[in-house]
Amino acid sequence: MTPEEKYELFERKISKELSDEEEKIVSRMLEEDIALAEEFKIYKEWNSHLASNLNLEQEQSDLEQNLKNIGDSFFQKRSSKKQTKIIKIPSWGYAIAASVAIILGIYTFTKSGPVYNDFVSIPELSITERGSEDELSKKAETSFNAQNYGEAEKHISELLKKDSANSEYLFYLGITLVEQDKYERASEVFEKLQEGTSVYRYRAIWFEALNQLKQKNMEQSRELLKSLPKEAEDYIQAQKLLKKL
Incomplete structure (x- = not known):
């Protein structure tokens, strides 16, 4: 599963678009893998922040630009959703995606309030x-x-x-x-x-x-x-x- 497919999966879970069987599989994955669960938590917080931000499109563009160096290509228009097949993710594969989530979290939350x-x-x-x-x-x-x-x-x-x-x-x-x-x-x-x-x-x-x-x-x-x-x-x-x- 590519990083963008995984984030699309996160998006479908947050939006309650998973089937009952898919929901069970994803929930079990989150329970069994601490790294994945932390990554999903960060993604949910980021998603909530963007949903309340009046400058959503600009912020998405800014984030995309800052993540280019690590090859992230997830950010697509929220309207262009696609069905994703759930595949068991090997544990070693979380490191790259988790680094994206950490950078994403740091970038988003340092921008979330006014500064001196x-x-x-x-x-x-x-x-x-x-x-x-x-x-x-x-x-x-x-x-x-x-x-x-x-x-x-x-x-x-x-x-x-x-x-x-x-x-x-x-x-x-x-x-x-x-x-x-x-x-x-x-x-x-x-x-x-x-x-x-x-x-x-x-x-x-x-x-x-x-x-x-x-x-x-x-x-x-x-x-x-x-x-x-x-x-x-x-x-x-x-x-x-x-x-x-």
């Missing part, structure tokens, strides 16, 4: 006044805008020692912490800004939502996004993210 990098847009830091000789501010700007967030954190922290209530410094410090995966400290900074009345209040909510998203805390991220008012700078992006959560 899809939504984050880091604003440029500009805190040095024209003509100023403030060396520390210049260092903070240069390191932050060069995405050297460890150095930027150090310099901005020094600035906050001189002006602890500066909401702009706090906001950009929070970003450096998220970018370094210092999640708890970032939350502390953003929560402090949310409690205030500065122009960074709503931006802090948005970035804290992204902070939670980066940690895969989808529910916490969702609740923060819901709290953003329409006048917030990031409201439109927040609504886009909400639809994907």
